[in-house]
Amino acid sequence: MSLKPNVRAAVTFTVLMFLLVPLLIGALGANIGPVELMIWLVIYVIGLGLCLLGGRSSKSRSRSAD
Numbered sequence: 001m002s003l004k005p006n007v008r009a010a011v012t013f014t015v016l017m018f019l020l021v022p023l024l025i026g027a028l029g030a031n032i033g034p035v036e037l038m039i040w041l042v043i044y045v046i047g048l049g050l051c052l053l054g055g056r057s058s059k060s061r062s063r064s065a066d
Helices: 005-028 033-063
Strands: none
Touching: 005 033
16 A cells, blocks of 8 residues: 555654653653643644645645646
8 A cells, every 4th residue: 555655754753753652751750741742732733734734845846847
């Protein structure tokens, strides 16, 4: 199964973000509160938006090259 590059980037980003949370909690013994979770959520949403934006811009570049 072949995925578009922006979908592949979004899936990779999602997996890395969700693996990062337990890693930080376990390894660092960090106290995760609502502020930290909101910061994580903002970073996650912005990252997904950048994945989608990067896919759209690469598509428009390939159309302009044709």
